[in-house]
Structure formats: C-alpha cells, structure tokens
Amino acid sequence: MTDSTPLRHAGLRLGPLQRLSIRSVRAAGRKGLIVDSGQRRYNPSGRRAIVWLAREVYRVPLKRCCPSAMVAD
Known part of the structure; x- marks a missing residue:
C-alpha cells in the first residue's frame, strides 16, 4: 500500500x-x-513482542454455512 x-x-x-x-x-x-505481516522485535525492556506492519491488506472470503446448500436425506 503506497498511501493511506x-x-x-x-x-x-x-x-x-x-x-x-x-x-x-x-x-x-x-x-x-x-x-501482512508480523515481525518479532524486542521492546526497550528486553521482552520480545510482535510488531505488526501494514504492508499489505487483502480480503479473505469468510466461510458461512448456507441453509439452502444442505440436503436432507
């Protein structure tokens, strides 16, 4: 992403x-x-932390159960 x-x-x-x-x-x-993506870095206190950087954002289709797709036996 090049801009906000x-x-x-x-x-x-x-x-x-x-x-x-x-x-x-x-x-x-x-x-x-x-x-995308998380990077592991160290805090000033010396503890490890994950720093998330917004390099790329993309949409993932959410899985949903569709009642019309269910077939009764």
Missing part, C-alpha cells in the same frame, strides 16, 4: 509500513481482512 487507505467496516486506516496494535489486527481479522 481506509478499510470499510474495519475501523482501520492504514499507511505504508504503519505499526498496528494486536487489537487492530484482531478487529481486521473479524471483518475478513488479513494484515
């Missing part, structure tokens, strides 16, 4: 290589979006 792009219904506005919180990443996942 709003994601409809996800409440996220992403710019190139923007850092995201895990809360934002999970919110995007619930809307069928995947944010």
Whole structure:
C-alpha cells in the first residue's frame, strides 16, 4: 500500500509500513481482512513482542454455512 487507505467496516486506516496494535489486527481479522505481516522485535525492556506492519491488506472470503446448500436425506 503506497498511501493511506481506509478499510470499510474495519475501523482501520492504514499507511505504508504503519505499526498496528494486536487489537487492530484482531478487529481486521473479524471483518475478513488479513494484515501482512508480523515481525518479532524486542521492546526497550528486553521482552520480545510482535510488531505488526501494514504492508499489505487483502480480503479473505469468510466461510458461512448456507441453509439452502444442505440436503436432507
């Protein structure tokens, strides 16, 4: 993504290589979006943490059960 792009219904506005919180990443996942990619880095305190960078966002079709597709025996 080269510019700031709003994601409809996800409440996220992403710019190139923007850092995201895990809360934002999970919110995007619930809307069928995947944010690529997570990188492991160290905090100033020395603890490991995952830093999510908004390099690419793409939509994944959500699996839903369709009642019309069910066939009774």
